Amino acid sequence: MTAQSYPAPRYAWYALGVICFGYVFAFIDRQIVGLLAPDIQQHFSLNDTQMGLLQGIAFAIFYTIFGIPLGWFADRFNRKWLLTGGMTVWSLMTAACGFAPGFMPLFVLRMGVGVGESTLNPCASSLISDYFPPAKRPRAFGFYVMSTAFAGVLSSAIGGTVIAALRGYEYVSIPMLGDFKPWQVTMLVVGLLGLLPAILLAATVKEPARLGLAAKQKGNATWAETRAFLISNRMSLGLFLMAASLVILEIYGGAYWHPSVFIRVYGWSAPDVAFYYLVPSGCIGIFSAYTSGTVTNYFKKRGMGEGVWMTAMFGCVGCTVFGTLGPIMPTSELALTVLLLKSVFINYPSAAAMTAINELTPNEQRGFTTALYVILTGLVAQGLGPLSVGMTTDFAFGDPKMIGISLAAVVSVTGVLAMLCLLWGRKAYREALGRVTWEAAAKPAGAAA
Incomplete structure (x- = not known):
């Protein structure tokens, strides 16, 4: 297989851009809840554990x-x-969160x-x-993960702007819909905007041919082939992905609770954050x-x-x-x-x-x-990240202003475990690269064909 088997680079980057556009709104839908957490908690009288459930387990x-x-x-x-169907569903569900009358309906949405x-x-x-051919994929996946950073900027800008603009209003009236709290308006706006990449994907992107097949019939893999692959890579890929999940747990915990640290501990306002x-x-x-x-x-x-592996370790240590x-x-x-x-370092583990x-x-x-x-x-990152921090605050310290200590405790424990997983699996990862036969560009120098 040659690089010419792949779509033209310009089109490939365009298609990736559309996918990333959707990823931006997916991540906004996750992160905006953290920025709006104080208002949601006040509206529904929720404690940190309940808020952790909304931000983590409900989604996960x-x-x-x-x-x-x-x-x-x-x-x-x-x-x-x-993917088009998925984008449509998550955007409409986010918009519907603005209509939730209580904790359980919001949990379901x-x-x-x-x-x-x-x-996704x-x-x-x-x-x-x-x-993209193998040699171009690290940069392509780095660009894909970059979407989360763009999403962070956009969700902060959109959320901060809406919150600041509506700060003096207890309710906002929307014709034919009724009165809404500012946080509800924010959810509605963000959700509806997420339909844009779904429309663009459906209208302008084509399904590419499948390349790099290794199944015996050069088509769909059988369950026996899939199971054999997973078993043979349980140490190499299994430990690598567990390490990534553990460090992403601390990243999600921070993404959802850092705003509360600045608001509770340092006295900032939500727009300031x-x-x-x-x-x-x-x-x-x-x-x-x-740079990943x-x-x-x-x-x-x-x-x-x-x-x-080196990129993942750099990210793990830095985070x-x-x-x-x-x-x-x-x-x-x-x-x-x-x-x-x-x-x-925040995007190194997921890109890797x-x-x-x-x-x-x-x-x-x-x-x-x-x-x-x-x-x-x-389960590990999205589900336990926000929840573990919230439960540590509620049950270990019993003081909302100890949220910073709770974060530090969760991050330090999960980070060390992630490093141990990476170190344990490094040799197996190197050996697994030597077994790759479908794409020579992925093989380490000196590996047998």
Whole structure:
């Protein structure tokens, strides 16, 4: 197979841009709840544990349950239309959150957001692998993960602007719909805007041919082939993805609770958090995502086939060190500085995980393998990240102003566990690269063909 088998580079980057546009709104739908948390808690009289359930478990339950079947579908059916449907569902569910009359309806709607978003990573991972040859994928996946940084900037800008504009209003009247709290208006606006990438994907992007097949019949992999692949890579890919999920747990915990740290501990307002922390953090996150592929290729060009592993370790160390110290700084200025330093590394683990899946997995198993990764990030990271911090605050300290200490405790423990997983699996990862036969560009220098 040659690079000419892939779509023209200009079109490939355009298609990736549309997918990333959708990812931006998917991440906005997740992060906006953290920015609006104080208003939602006040409106429904929720404690931190309940808020952690809304931000984590509610989304993660169906995000993970639907991940496996949708990953299976992504390996067999039209990925473009599957992803278009997912974008439509998660956007409408986010908009509907603005109409929720209480905790349980809001919990159910957050589940619906999870159903829609469970299509994203399996479809995107498989599509990107068919748009870009192996040598270009680290940069492509770095660009894909960059979407989360753009989303951070946009959600902060949109949310902060709406909150600031409506600060003096207890309710906002919308013709034919009624009166809404400012946080409800924000959810409605963000959800409806998310329909734009769904329309663009449906109208302008084509389903690419499937390349890099390894199944005996060069088509759909059998369950026996898939099971054999997963068993043979349980140490290499399994430990790598567990490490990524653990460090992403601390990233999600911070994404949802950092605004509350600045508001409760340092006395900032929600617009202040949006404009002075979240927007700069998102901009630095763009740099993080862009450089993740550069770091991977730097090591690969110097004969280290496991360059993706190195990128993951860099991200793990940076996020853990700065993520632990940031929330416990004595002043808001120091906390801001340290947490912005964390943002330099924040997209390394997720970009490395997506690249690793495509580096070690044949095409016809990428959707299913990515779905397993979605389960890990859903249950471990998305599900437990916000909840573990909220429960630590409520039950270990019993004081809302101890939220910074709670964050530091969760980040330090999960970060160390992630590093141990990476170290344990490094040798196995290097050996797994040597077994890749469907794409020679993924093999380390000196590996047998």
